Amino acid sequence: MTPDGAGSGATYRAMRVRRAVRALASGSPVVVVDDRDPSRVYGNLVLAAGCANSANSAFMVRHTSGFLCVALPGAECDRLDLPVMQGVDEFGSPEVPACVTVDAVEGVTTGISASDRARTASMLADAASRPEDFTRPGHVVPVRVADAGLLQRDGIGEVATHLIAAAGHRPAALFATLVGDGISGSDLPHRGELEAFATAHRLQIVTVTDVRDDFFSTGALVERCSLAELPPHQVVGYRRIGASTMHLATVVGSAAGAKDVYLYVHRDPAADPGRSGEARVRLARAEAMVAAARKGVIVRLLGDDAMAGLVSSALVGAIVDDLGVESVCLLHNDIDDHRALQSRGIEVCNPGAAYETSTWSERLEVGA
Structure with a gap:
């Protein structure tokens, strides 16, 4: 049944979520806009960590802060012996609990190149990976996702892993914050710039509230x-x-x-x-x-x-x-x-x- 007054807003919201899920399923990155605080809107490039390769990781490094993170469920962090870092708050926000940084042991050189970090991200998404497959510290930041996901917290880690899981991948999301070109005089691109970036690179764009509210409206x-x-x-x-x-x-x-x-x-x-x-x-x-x-x-x-x-x-x-x-x-x-x-x-x-x-x-x- 269609709710009275639902209008086009909820319909377009659901369409944006579905399009983002389809793009992620195909291995493409998407733009996720954190719009929860109108005074502090920013965007992230999000990709299924299991689909990370040299090309898409280089694209991510080029257009973001270069601070690449992989959001993982708490159980995976525990399995891979990735404790939350103590006394360090890289994001200025307790909703993004950064774990000890890692590099893959095999298949990398210094760990800093796009291909090296793609290898590390894909290893973090691999169900067969073991704690000894990673060196600590490294150049990729695992982020621990809340145990109850979006029902507990609606941060970028929870939103990204929710989308990745909905796309049929293991819930491991490679993400990084998009940066502007400096022309606007802002450190981070505003909503219009994020939409222009997505259009220019033919990427799907979705917001945190799109995903969160769609889940609240339809999820189990x-x-x-x-x-x-x-x-x-x-x-x-x-x-x-x-x-x-x-x-x-x-x-x-x-x-x-x-x-x-x-x-x-x-x-x-x-x-x-x-x-x-x-x-x-x-x-x-x-x-x-x-x-x-x-x-x-x-x-x-x-x-x-x-x-x-x-x-x-x-x-x-x-x-x-x-x-x-x-x-x-x-x-x-x-x-x-x-x-x-x-x-x-x-x-x-x-x-x-x-x-x-x-x-x-x-x-x-x-x-x-």
Whole structure:
């Protein structure tokens, strides 16, 4: 079902993601624009590390800072004995945890040439590689990706490995920050320059929020872990993939294929003690309305996920989508929950009071 008001924004976003995935699948690099902070937009060249060769690595070195990184899942970093460097912050950002630098032992000379670094990158992507296949320190920087990927952090490492995995490669992404030609007087190229660069070199371009929001709208974010029949209630337990905290969805009546279902989301007041009394009152009111209607869903989000911003709302959308509900009547005013539900194709029949603009509405461009 196409969500009302989804417009062309979400469609074009999905198209950009799919085109980037196809390009990466063919072994081509893509431009990934980090647009999360409008005051600090910058771009990265991203390539499947397993596809690295002398030519595409030389292209990457020529047009970037030359600081080549390979994003790897934490399990791969552990397997290859690549600990996060201590006391060194090359990026000025804790969301890019740089590991000890490496060079491949075999097939390289000094380790600094494009061909040498391509060899090292491809070795890092190789499932058969061992810790002893690398010397330390070296000229390629492994970057440890968050265990839960985009559900935990939406940094360039998480976005790049997500795209690479979606393209059918092992999740190892070679990336580096693009630099400008100096004409604009800026250290880093702005959005227009990045788009011009991609056009000039016939590269696909996609943004961090394109990838993150597309994943939040379509990805498998939760898994069912329990089911209890307590007539007239049904209680379904969910976990965010990669996490242990259980969230509960209490269903009254039939959910699958149901329309105009009352929906209330209760976020664990333990995450915000100051609102515990207010939260209990609102929950009791919502439970009474659902009981009177004999049709509704109460979602209880617990632990850290309850206050995880857009991730929290994305989980709500995924849970209600898994229950098979077609449309809901929200019993609470939360713009991000509203947008997350619509992004999943779930109609929201009563948005209630006027919502203020939020990050989700700006980025998903639905229901505006």
